[in-house]
Amino acid sequence: xTRSLSRPRRGRVIAGVCAGLARRFxxxxxxxxxxxxxxCLLPGPQVLVYLVLWVVMPQDAE
Numbered sequence: 444x445t446r447s448l449s450r451p452r453r454g455r456v457i458a459g460v461c462a463g464l465a466r467r468f469x470x471x472x473x474x475x476x477x478x479x480x481x482x483c484l485l486p487g488p489q490v491l492v493y494l495v496l497w498v499v500m501p502q503d504a505e
Contacts, residue, residue, distance in 0.1 A: 450500050458497040 448467045450459035456476070465475040482489050 448500060450497075450502050452503050458493075459502070460493055460496045460500060463500055464496075 446467050448463060450463040451466065452459075454472060455462045461475040461479055462472040464470075465472040468475075479489065479493070
């Protein structure tokens, strides 16, 4: 069963982007958050990608 990419209404910290990605790919939300924070130490547009995902990803219909 494939889950769609959406931000949950429950279990999110800031916008639910990491929780939505974790649920979509079958990982824990803490793992995805840790990967995101560690990736912010590297040069690149990580924060911009997070903001774009926040705008583009729909919220759950719950």
